[in-house]
Amino acid sequence: MAADQENTAQSRSSRPSVGRVLQQARTDAGLTVEELSSTTRVRIPVVRAIEQNDFTHCGGGSYARAHIRLLARAVGLDPDTLVEQYDADHSGFPEPAPAAPLFEAERITRHEPLRPNWTAGLAAAIVAVVGFTGFTLLGDGSQDGSRPAHSSVAEADPSKSAAPQRKPEPSDSAIAAAPADRVVVQLIAESGSSWISVNGRNGQLLYEGVLKEGDSKTFSDGQRIDLVLGNAGAIQLYVNGKKSDNSGEMGQVQRLSYTKGDPGTG
The missing domain is CATH 1.10.260.40 (lambda repressor-like DNA-binding domains)
Known part of the structure; x- marks a missing residue:
């Protein structure tokens, strides 16, 4: 031995x-x-x-x-x-x-919390006070029987009432309302774990690591997203709100690129 x-x-x-x-x-x-x-x-x-x-x-x-x-x-x-x-x-x-x-990608996507804009809030309050004062003065002037000019706006013609809008049907996509000015990609490890690498424009690394079974991650970029999937068959892929069927097979290394005009590959 x-x-x-x-x-x-x-x-x-x-x-x-x-x-x-x-x-x-x-x-x-x-x-x-x-x-x-x-x-x-x-x-x-x-x-x-x-x-x-x-x-x-x-x-x-x-x-x-x-x-x-x-x-x-x-x-x-x-x-x-x-x-x-x-x-x-x-x-x-x-x-x-x-x-x-391990936390490099999180630093890229994390945003600083917005601070309250006190100047804008003060300006909005002043506008509200001035508007209320003007409305009161106009109302007092209409007591002699004359109709104020703004009353025509308050009354709506029933014959011209807008038809009730139909609510949109819920989408079966995992990404709702993907913005038109960006490319949005969601990766879901449905059939196993897979090593993934995600790059944005000019090769900027957005994420690199293992996506475990049951986990999902979403990435977006203003121009382009490049993917490398180490176990492509385990990944369910959604591009710009639509399910993609070209992720690959189990054990296969797949390289994919997407832009704002896809779900077709770039």
């Missing part, structure tokens, strides 16, 4: 690390770190750290495995083999996730 463990340890120490294998494959494929990052949507600092076999920037074992799979497929390697090597090197235990990357 001890001899087998020693042989296994020697075998691990003699083989190239996961990061070294990925780096060599990228070099053989003629890709730069920037090109690989653009293809996989994995940030440049994370790619560089992984190639140095440093997975602390990934945010934990689940994220590290998802990154390894994306990078391996992009450079023509078998992702399952590298993930198995990663698990063997790290004894199958996930690494602790640093707090900052």
Whole structure:
């Protein structure tokens, strides 16, 4: 038993690390770190750290495995083999996730509470007082039998009454009344968990992490949203208020882009 463990340890120490294998494959494929990052949507600092076999920037074992799979497929390697090597090197235990990357997306979407505008409130109060005073004076002047000019506005012609408006039927979409000047995407993990990466205009990272089964997240941008789904079949996708059927299959990595004019893919 001890001899087998020693042989296994020697075998691990003699083989190239996961990061070294990925780096060599990228070099053989003629890709730069920037090109690989653009293809996989994995940030440049994370790619560089992984190639140095440093997975602390990934945010934990689940994220590290998802990154390894994306990078391996992009450079023509078998992702399952590298993930198995990663698990063997790290004894199958996930690494602790640093707090900052996990809450980075929340800082982007969080808005500061609005402060009360006392100037506007005071102006509205003054207008209300002046209007009430004018209404009172006009009312006093109409006691001699003459009709004030504003009375014609108060009386409505019954024959011209507006027909009752029909209430809109409830939509089966998960996103109600998506604004026309933005692209709105909602992701729901219906059939399992999936690693996701969400970028806005100019490649701005909106979110990167694992969406667990039963959870959902909504993202919006004024121009464009790019998605990478690590397990596309587990995700139900809604774009600009409409259900999309092109998210992909279970275990498939899917890359999608949407703009204000969709639900068709951009």
